[in-house]
Amino acid sequence: MRPASSSAPTDMGGCPFDRSNTKAPNGCPVSAEAGNFDPFDTPYQLDPAEALRWSRDQEPVFWSPKLEYWVVSRYEDVKAVFRDNLTFSPSIALEKLTSAPPEAAKILEGYGYAMRRTMVNEDEPDHMERRRLLMDAFLPENLEKHEGWVRELVRDYMDRFIDKGRADLVGEMFREIPLTVALRFLGVPSEDAKELRKFSVAHTINTWGRPSPQQQLQIAEDVGQFWKTAQEILDRMRADPTGEGWMYDSIRMHETHPDIVPESYLRSMMMAILVAAHETTAFATANAFRTLLSNREAWNDICENPTLIPSAIEECLRVAGSVVAWRRIATEDTEVGGVKIPKGGKLLIVQASANRDPRHWENPDEIDIYRHNAAEHLTFGYGAHQCMGKNIARMEMRIILDEFVRRLPHMQLVENQTFEYLPNTSFRGPTSLWVEWEPAQNPERLTRSVLENPTHFHIGAPIKDDILRRVVVSEVAREADAVIRIDVVDPHRRELPDWSPGAHIELVSGKWRRYYSLCGERGDRSRLSFAILREPEGRGGSIYFHDTVKPGEVLHIAGPKNHFHLDETAARYTLIAGGIGITPILAMADRLKALGKPYTLHYCGAGRRTMAFLERVERDHGEALTVHAGDEGCRLDLPGVLAGLSEGEHVYSCGPERMLEALEALAVNWPEGTLHIEHFTARSSILDPENEHAFEAVLADSDLTVQVGNDQTLLEALTAAGVDVPSDCCEGLCGSCEVAVIEGDIEHRDLVLSRAEREASDRMMACCSRAKGKRLVLSL
Structure with a gap:
C-alpha cells in the first residue's frame, strides 16, 4: 500500500492494488511486486538497495507475504521508526526469522543456552539505564588509547602476506582483526580467542537466515558451543573481576548495580557483543575495500591524500554497509509513511535502501568520497539504539585502510572472482575478497619511511574541513x-x-x-x-x-x-536577484525554462555594468526578464511586483540583506513555504562567554543529557558527546545542522528559518542558536 504522503499517490484515494487477492494485515491488497519480494532471493542478497529501488519509487512501505513483515525502504521513514523506540519496540531484533525444529531446540537446551535481552533488543527504561552505566568505554576520549595497538595489530597481519603478491583479505585479515580487537576491548584473554572464532558466524545464520531443518541442527551445535565457551570465559572473569576491559567493567557494575546489570544480562551480552563487534566490522571492511578497489579513482585519491579516509569510509558505509536491515515490532496501531501498521506488526527497516534514497541524497548511486553528508547514513542505526561501537568500527576501518594505501597502493582486485554472501536478511559482506599486487613495487622495499608518521584520525564522525x-x-x-x-x-x-x-x-x-x-x-x-x-x-x-x-x-x-533547493512542483514562480545573487537564481531560471514552468525574473543592480551574466540572462530569459538598473532609474518595486501573487506561486530570491529583509516583511501573511531566500553573509557568530549562559540539552531519542557551556555552541557540545550532527558553514547560513526541538524556548541566531518557522519553536540551528532558558529537549 502506498502511503498517503508518498510522492506517488494512489489514483483511487485508497488501496491502489484492489485487483490483488492477497491482503495485508491492514486490509489493503498486496501489489505484485510486494507479493514477489523475497529477501533470500538473489537480487536482495547481491544488492538490497537496488532490489528495493521499485519500493522507494512506488511503494515505500509494503507488506511482504513471504516474509510476513512490513518492509520500510525510504530514508525518512526508516529514521522515523528508529527514532520512536516506544511505538516500535526492538524486542524482536534477535528473534529467529526461521523457526527451529524441536531437535535444534533440544541441542541448544543441552548447552544451557539462555540468550536473554541485550542492549540490541531490550525496551525502555531498562535499555537506557544499562546503556548509561556501560557507555564510558565507548566515548571518543576513551577510545584514543586503543589506536596504537590496533595499528600494530594491522601491521602484524599485513607483514604475513606483504611479499606474497596475492591474498584473500577476508580470510587472512578482515575476519581476524575485528574479533581480536573486540576480545581485547572486552578484556577476554587471548588464549580463549581461538575457540570463539569457530562459532561466531553461526549466530548470524541462526538468527537472520533461512537454514534448512538439517542445517539448523549443525547451526544449533555451533551456537550452543559458542554459548558454552562464552559462559566459561565469563565465569573465569567473574572469579577475578580486577582485569581491564568492557566485560570487566560490566561485571563490576553488576556487583554494584545488580538490579540494572543482572547476571542474565552479562551472560547474554558476552555472546551478543562479540557477534556485533566482530561480524559487522569484518563485513564492513571487506565491503569498503571492494567498493574502493572497484572505483579506482576513489582509491587513487585516498592514496594521494589519506586525510580523505574518514569520509571515504562513511561513503562506503552508506553505499555498502554491513548492516542491511534491522527489525522492530509495533506496540500499538500506528502509521509509517502514511501506511497503517496494526499493533503487533513486524517491520523490516532496510537501512541499505534508505542509504540510497534520492529524496535525501544527491546522486545516491554514485560513489563520492567527497560527499559532505555521508555520515548521515543509517548503517549504525539512529537514536537511543544507535550502535555503541560505531567509533571503534570507524577507528579500525580507518587504520586498516591507511596502512593499505601506504604499503600496497598498487593492489588490485583479482579479476573474475565470484563474491558470495551469507544468506540472511540483515548482515552483508563477502566471504572472501581476493587481491593481488606486484611485491617488487611495494613502496617499503624502496624506503621504510612508508611506515613512519601514519595518519592520526580524530575519533568520531569525519571532520568536514578534511573533505x-x-x-x-x-x-x-x-x-x-x-x-x-x-x-x-x-x-x-x-x-x-x-x-x-x-x-x-x-x-x-x-x-x-x-x-x-x-x-x-x-x-x-x-x-x-x-x-x-x-x-x-x-x-x-x-x-x-x-x-x-x-x-x-x-x-x-x-x-x-544545496541548502537552497528549487521546489519543482509549484504552479508558478517569481525569481528575484540582487547583484551577485543572480548566480543561484540564474540556475533556477535555466531549470524552470527547461521544465516549461511559468516564471518571471527580476534582476536588480546598481547599473548594467555591475550586473554579472546580464548578456546571458537577456539571451536565455528575455521573455520572462525585467532588468532593474539603478542608474537608469528603474528600481524594483517589491510590493507592486508581489501584490498579485497567484495561488501556488513560489518566490525565490538571493541578494543584499536589505532586499531580503523587505521580502520577509512582505511575506508575513503569505502561505507558509511561499518565500525562499538565500543570504550572502552571516551575522557575527563569535561567542562572548561573558554574555552567554550555560544550558542543558536533553536528547529525547537517545535518552541522554548534554551540558552546553557558556563558551560552547550546541553543535560543539553534541559533537564532544559523540553525537553525530551534520554541519557545514557553522555560521547559521546553510541549515545543515538543524535539529528538532520538542520543548524549550529558543534564541534563534540563524539566517535560515522564516519568521513562522521561528515562532513554531520546533527547530533550531545547532551551530549558532541557543536556549533562552536553562533547558532544551531535542529530537536526537
Whole structure:
C-alpha cells in the first residue's frame, strides 16, 4: 500500500492494488511486486538497495507475504521508526526469522543456552539505564588509547602476506582483526580467542537466515558451543573481576548495580557483543575495500591524500554497509509513511535502501568520497539504539585502510572472482575478497619511511574541513565590474559531481574558505562555474581570490551542496536577484525554462555594468526578464511586483540583506513555504562567554543529557558527546545542522528559518542558536 504522503499517490484515494487477492494485515491488497519480494532471493542478497529501488519509487512501505513483515525502504521513514523506540519496540531484533525444529531446540537446551535481552533488543527504561552505566568505554576520549595497538595489530597481519603478491583479505585479515580487537576491548584473554572464532558466524545464520531443518541442527551445535565457551570465559572473569576491559567493567557494575546489570544480562551480552563487534566490522571492511578497489579513482585519491579516509569510509558505509536491515515490532496501531501498521506488526527497516534514497541524497548511486553528508547514513542505526561501537568500527576501518594505501597502493582486485554472501536478511559482506599486487613495487622495499608518521584520525564522525576535492582553475573571466567567473575542472579530467539549482561549493585556498553558488551549465560535468564579487569592505576572501586565482592554479572545494533547493512542483514562480545573487537564481531560471514552468525574473543592480551574466540572462530569459538598473532609474518595486501573487506561486530570491529583509516583511501573511531566500553573509557568530549562559540539552531519542557551556555552541557540545550532527558553514547560513526541538524556548541566531518557522519553536540551528532558558529537549 502506498502511503498517503508518498510522492506517488494512489489514483483511487485508497488501496491502489484492489485487483490483488492477497491482503495485508491492514486490509489493503498486496501489489505484485510486494507479493514477489523475497529477501533470500538473489537480487536482495547481491544488492538490497537496488532490489528495493521499485519500493522507494512506488511503494515505500509494503507488506511482504513471504516474509510476513512490513518492509520500510525510504530514508525518512526508516529514521522515523528508529527514532520512536516506544511505538516500535526492538524486542524482536534477535528473534529467529526461521523457526527451529524441536531437535535444534533440544541441542541448544543441552548447552544451557539462555540468550536473554541485550542492549540490541531490550525496551525502555531498562535499555537506557544499562546503556548509561556501560557507555564510558565507548566515548571518543576513551577510545584514543586503543589506536596504537590496533595499528600494530594491522601491521602484524599485513607483514604475513606483504611479499606474497596475492591474498584473500577476508580470510587472512578482515575476519581476524575485528574479533581480536573486540576480545581485547572486552578484556577476554587471548588464549580463549581461538575457540570463539569457530562459532561466531553461526549466530548470524541462526538468527537472520533461512537454514534448512538439517542445517539448523549443525547451526544449533555451533551456537550452543559458542554459548558454552562464552559462559566459561565469563565465569573465569567473574572469579577475578580486577582485569581491564568492557566485560570487566560490566561485571563490576553488576556487583554494584545488580538490579540494572543482572547476571542474565552479562551472560547474554558476552555472546551478543562479540557477534556485533566482530561480524559487522569484518563485513564492513571487506565491503569498503571492494567498493574502493572497484572505483579506482576513489582509491587513487585516498592514496594521494589519506586525510580523505574518514569520509571515504562513511561513503562506503552508506553505499555498502554491513548492516542491511534491522527489525522492530509495533506496540500499538500506528502509521509509517502514511501506511497503517496494526499493533503487533513486524517491520523490516532496510537501512541499505534508505542509504540510497534520492529524496535525501544527491546522486545516491554514485560513489563520492567527497560527499559532505555521508555520515548521515543509517548503517549504525539512529537514536537511543544507535550502535555503541560505531567509533571503534570507524577507528579500525580507518587504520586498516591507511596502512593499505601506504604499503600496497598498487593492489588490485583479482579479476573474475565470484563474491558470495551469507544468506540472511540483515548482515552483508563477502566471504572472501581476493587481491593481488606486484611485491617488487611495494613502496617499503624502496624506503621504510612508508611506515613512519601514519595518519592520526580524530575519533568520531569525519571532520568536514578534511573533505576537500582538488580542482584546477581552467578559466578566469570578467563578467562585470568587480565580478569574475571562475571555472574549475578535475586534475585528471574526470567528471565532476552533478548539482541542482541553488547548489553551492565551498572554495578553499590557504586560510580562506568562502561559499559561492554554482551558475554554469548543469549538463556539463566537465567543469564547475561560480562567480565572485570583489568586496573591498568584506572580510578579505573575495579580494584574495580576485587578486591571486589564475588559470592552472590548484584549489580545493567542498561540495556541491544545496541548502537552497528549487521546489519543482509549484504552479508558478517569481525569481528575484540582487547583484551577485543572480548566480543561484540564474540556475533556477535555466531549470524552470527547461521544465516549461511559468516564471518571471527580476534582476536588480546598481547599473548594467555591475550586473554579472546580464548578456546571458537577456539571451536565455528575455521573455520572462525585467532588468532593474539603478542608474537608469528603474528600481524594483517589491510590493507592486508581489501584490498579485497567484495561488501556488513560489518566490525565490538571493541578494543584499536589505532586499531580503523587505521580502520577509512582505511575506508575513503569505502561505507558509511561499518565500525562499538565500543570504550572502552571516551575522557575527563569535561567542562572548561573558554574555552567554550555560544550558542543558536533553536528547529525547537517545535518552541522554548534554551540558552546553557558556563558551560552547550546541553543535560543539553534541559533537564532544559523540553525537553525530551534520554541519557545514557553522555560521547559521546553510541549515545543515538543524535539529528538532520538542520543548524549550529558543534564541534563534540563524539566517535560515522564516519568521513562522521561528515562532513554531520546533527547530533550531545547532551551530549558532541557543536556549533562552536553562533547558532544551531535542529530537536526537
